Amino acid sequence: MRRATSCGFALTLGIRSALAALYTDASQLNKTYDYVVVGSGPGGSTVANRLSEDSSVNVLVIEAGGNPDGNVLAEAPWLAPGDLNTAYDWNFTTTSQPGLDGRSFSYNRGKALGGSSTLNFMVWTRGSRDDYDRWANVTGDDGWGWDKLEPYMRKAEGLHAPTDNHDMSSQINTTAHGTEGPLGITLPGYSVPTDARVLNATKEIGGQFAYNEDMNTGNSIGTGWSIVAQRDGARSSGWTSYIKPYLNRTNFDVLIGHQVTKVVQTGKEKNTPVFRGIQFAQNSSAPVQSLNVTKEVILSAGAAMSPQILLLSGIGPKDELSALDIPVVVDNEAVGKNMQDHALITNVYSVKQGMFTLDPVSQNATFAAEAITEWNQTRDNELVLNACNQLGWHRVNDSLIQGKTDPSAGPTSGHYELIYTDAFVSFTDALTQPAQGGYFTIFANVVSPASRGSLSINSTDPFVQPLLNPGILADDFDLVTMREAIKAGAAFANASSFSDFLVEPIGPYADAIKGGDAAIEAYAKNLTTTVWHITSSLSMTSEKSKDGALNPDLTVKGTVGLRVVDASAFPFIPAAHTQAPTYILAERAADIIKGKSSTGSSSTLSLALGISSDL
Template identity: 30%
Template sequence: MAAQENLITAAEFSQIQFDFLIIGGGTAGLAVAARLSEYSQFNVGVLEAGPLVNRLDTVDIPGLYGQTIGTEHDWGFKTVPQPGLHGRVLPWPRGKLVGGTSALNFMIWNRGSKEDYNAWEQLGNPGWGWDDLLPFFKKSETIHRPTLRHQTDYGATFDPEVSGTTGPINVSYPNYYPTTHQLWRQALNSLGIESNEAHLSGSNTGVWTCVNSITPEEQTRSYATNSYYLPNVHRKNLFLLTGAFVDEITLEATDDGSHKATGVTFTCNGQQHHVSAKYEVILSAGTVQSPQILESSGIGNPQILASAGKATKVDNPNVGENLQEHIMAAIVFETKTEVQNDQKSGNKGPDAALEEYLRHRAGPLTAVPSCFCYLPFVKALPEGKFQDLSRLVSGLPSSNLQSHSVTSERFDPKQRLGQIEYILDFGNWNQAFSPSQDDAKNYATVFQVLQYPFSQGSIHINSSTGNVSANEPTIDPKYYSGTHGKIDLEAMIHSIHFADEIARSKPLSNLLGPRVFPPKSITTDDEYRDWVGKTTITDWHPVGTCSMGGSRGIEGGVVDHRLRVYGVQGLRVIDASIMPLHISAHIQATVYAIAEKGAHMILQDHNVLA
């Protein structure tokens, strides 16, 4: 199906009396729109700033992952300078097209541990534990059973009890694996790390083969656009307007002193429009933009709103706070001379790989990273260093005692949570490492990703513009800053040594040569701290800026456990920003589950579902 830009004009869109109006046609927004529009009595409208793009190779072909980053399909967000990163500014890619970041991500499909979601419920958010979320994970997906060969040769597994089989997103194991795949698993097994035969069942610790959001028959990316939107584009009650930049949510004062969301003001093609919503406005603009839109509408910290020239309608200092993000270091190794960089191009070269893909839907361009391992710190860190970290954690001050209790419990040595993630991929993926142009060596990268960061930052509307459409949010993750950030930094520097152990272990050591970045000349903790600060990047999993408040209510967050914004009737947030604590997983599958559950709750509240 060819993409059709603006199936409806802004003027026409504005004249429709919508029952539900969704801000953001991305990962969560399209899933919510698809579920609500299943009921013909509701008119559902979606406002999306980016274009509708279909059949674009850099989106569709799995092996071209990453090539849309920094293009016109990326919002191009950046952090403010980070003192903990030696003053560096980091890019924060987010999808600027229909489908949002589901069109840009690396198609990793996994879930956090049971304890991750149970912690949300423990904070006072009933209905958000593992058992409650599992049906919505399954509702979003069709996981294709791996072949017997995949199961025996590559450790692919399938558990029908926890796998969805009728959902919109197609999930499958790769058809192609790099040379290192089996060797990675065997090397980790030799270090006492067990293979996980049920990594989607509530525990992802150990080493396992990842499934991906890829349609197996076509070997193309399965994402919100081609899974939730295009199959339903024929519905007469579903309307999508692209090129629409939201200025603010219309809030009308009510007799009881609160407010009600009645519509949205937006700009399209340079002209401002207003559109109404009879029942609800649903904000699904993501962790970066959802808090900005709330602030541009007068919901947030009065001081921040005043500095942006906005009148306060709902006083809530939690809007834009509680930002949590996975922190990543890329450790580069030489590969032995006989090893080719076959992850991207194969031994035949990039042209031959593309031809193989186009002709047969086979070869290296069908593959994305599949070598995964999640470990508790007690496994990855030397015993003394783990104890040092535990002491730092136990001594932390915290204004949120509930949250502090949960995060502290994760350092109990009896816990078996995936606190640190390791991924292996061919090629040099560290932009700070630049071999000379005449360097004929090949490289491989071990990614090391911190899963439960103690560093917490914020995202707010830019006070100099006060306009969310200006695309200049103030993103301050506060990487490695303060007492909390020191824990993250120490965890990262000491986890590098386990990456070295993996690379030195047979049979992987038959392919991987010496570590080249950080260079072997680095030996002391201070030198590792300096290197980590100079090279750390984001893993593109920001959460928490409109989090559920739990038992503390508006004192602890932005939305209640049914995702309703405190102090406003008819306004919900449904996206990754509602997560009160980070999870040990890539967030794609969880965002779809949040969207499915959010849509279900809306339908319940409007007496459609029991």
């Protein structure tokens, strides 16, 4: 049935309202729409919102998950890990990872309104100028370069004062950000003692660890404050920012609890298959339903689900489809390939007794309950933090790159990231929260991976999970980068500003950093997982290229009426937390669809950088 919203009442019996627009019953939908957007994550929420600005078209978003409203774990920033492995999570498991000595691990993706922006840690990093200029070169479209995308960065952003109303101008370049965009972004509104320690260490160590006033202005190298996607002390997501406030639009509908199972060919144009239909169902035992569109089907289901939908629809590598007796409609070897991800490892230090950390939230149920009650009332306590007040982007020594192809986009883009957290936080089941004591965590991430993974299927059942292979540490360069990142984090922790705070490294990390490079690499293989940033499984390339799954305008190569707007479209993963690049991509995608942003040549830029766009 139709859910009530703040703008109207729940209606049944198929009676339509000009106000409420959130459905659980597909029978109450229009018979057809101009656009159907599959998925409500950063990509889907953004493109659906912008398309529905035109009152002459009607837009439907279909989301497989439910409504997270009222779930404090999805709203209070510090509690973000609490929704992992729940009904709001797709609960994927990776394939065996050769780079991790055959280990597999759980892979978390958001299954709710807002997609993974309802589940993630809210870090807002645009990426570097070099990241986007590389996109422009690979696609042959300078519209994907930094200069042309910068207005879309601002368009998404709604920079506002943090919950404690402190002046941000000494921490970031406030003039570099948008203030009128739908997505709330801000700085941490709750200070902790480690803030000063981290910043003092940047002064002591200097070099590429030196303070960077704002890593979102084109050059990300250095250490600085972490901007977060929040508004009024609560998470800002695709749902809360781009969909929920706009459900009063009469041309904007949202259906939840239904999974799109395939896109459907509805004809041909000049011998090219047209896909203006979809099939969807509530679950594996529910009846399959169909719906057609007049303009486009837009896949925004994410870097795992969007390629799965294409494969199930007969769009993908011919041999893989034929092996499952799926009729081949479009033979495209790039579908599901070129997947990229950021490898992550958790490195933890014990803290001297009596020092402030945020560990009591996880260790003491009474403390946590009181903190939640206070947060619900004030939106102004430690729960407004998101797991890092500061982070840094860094490059390996040039000697490690000599004679090799540098996987980074360029000198303004890091090879690895370090994240500093005033508590024990782990991304692996191998490290569990100690029952007592205070801790300080340094996450090390490989953010310019040389490794590549893939997404494939071994069943024609859309409710069977795809084979998700992020390729973590599959390339030796990534293992070396992770080793150097771990060593850099240890060196940072040895700064004098931490001498009266930290006691010692704990767990396997302690033995690794005492044992030299070989021990660190073994430790990395044993405990590395991911920061859940899969991208590029439907990479866009130049229009004339025979490689790639998408054209520069994000249309699926060899089709009409079918487009992809999510992180699977990235040609390369940026050295950034991937939600910001996804919002940015989707903002431009909407203008491309509306005809306001033409796809054009980047030949001048390509020649300047010595990169061919004929890929």
